[in-house]
Amino acid sequence: DGKVECQLCPHNCRIANGKTGICRSRRNDNGTLITDVYARPCSIAIDPIEKKPLYHFHPGTKCLSIACTGCNFRCLNCQNHEISQVAPDDIPHYELTPEQVVELCLQNHCPGIAYTYTEPLIYIEYITDTARLAHERGLWNILVSAGYVCQEPLAELLPCLDAANIDIKAFSDHIYHRICGGHLQTVLDTIIAMRNEGVWIELTNLLIPTINDDMEMIRQMCRWIADNDLADNPLHFSRFFPRYKMNDLPQTPVNTLKEARKIALEEGIRNIFLGNIK
Secondary structure: OOEEEOOOOOOOOEOOOOOOOOOEEEEEEOEEEOOOOOOOOOEEEEHHHOOOOOOOOOOOOOOEEEEEOOOOOOOEEEEEEOHOOOOOHOOOOOOOOHHHHHHHHHOOOOOOEEEEEOOOHHHHHHHHHHHHHHOOOOEEEEEOOOOOOOOOHHHHHHHHOOOOEEOOOOOHHHHHHHHHOOHHHHHHHHHHHHHHHEEEEEEEEEEEEOOOOOOHHHHHHHHHHHHHHHHHOOOOOOOOOOEEEEEEEOOHHHHHHHHHHHHHHOOOOOOEEEEEEO
């Protein structure tokens, strides 16, 4: 029927000619699936590695952060919706080949590159090519992601990754589907694949009042983390502030984060950090 099926993530978008998938960045060009964001980052910055957040991976260092437009989730609380929920031509962008990204990192004396801000896995070709060159020059590669990707394309990227922060939106498939438009198990599979490959993993759980702050659900998540040999990997409980399409909810009480930390400790998690607390 002239459509192309994208097999990068479990959405498996069937894309008509000239149209894009859910992520807005992968397009059917007369029967060929192409990426419209390759070598076209929309955001470039130098960040402390703790901003990713990564607290146990070379703390005190900086990284070159890059992002392209788009995301394969539709999170109602997205903090970066201005660049994640738009098409590539909707906002300005740079023209930077993988070689140029690596050179920019070296020129700024950064020991690594972070693929971040939006969902880097939707432009996996760009980050894989960049990450391979970065490794050749002795640089680290850091992924900041929601982890919603199929195993086959992920396997090509994993040997190039050194560290990742994966965002667990909620330990509930129902909440994932309602708030983000995805499914939990895929994210858990990504985390396990990274662990098996030796990628350093830190996990983030943004606690949203009335949405995913049920303490029994948090206990189940912490138990899964401990049961899968990740009890020593940092777990970041992050505070929600009203954003995007969730402006009607209050910010997360600090006591909610403290209660979540108590539960995590009870379940054997040994490194717990509370984020977005001023």
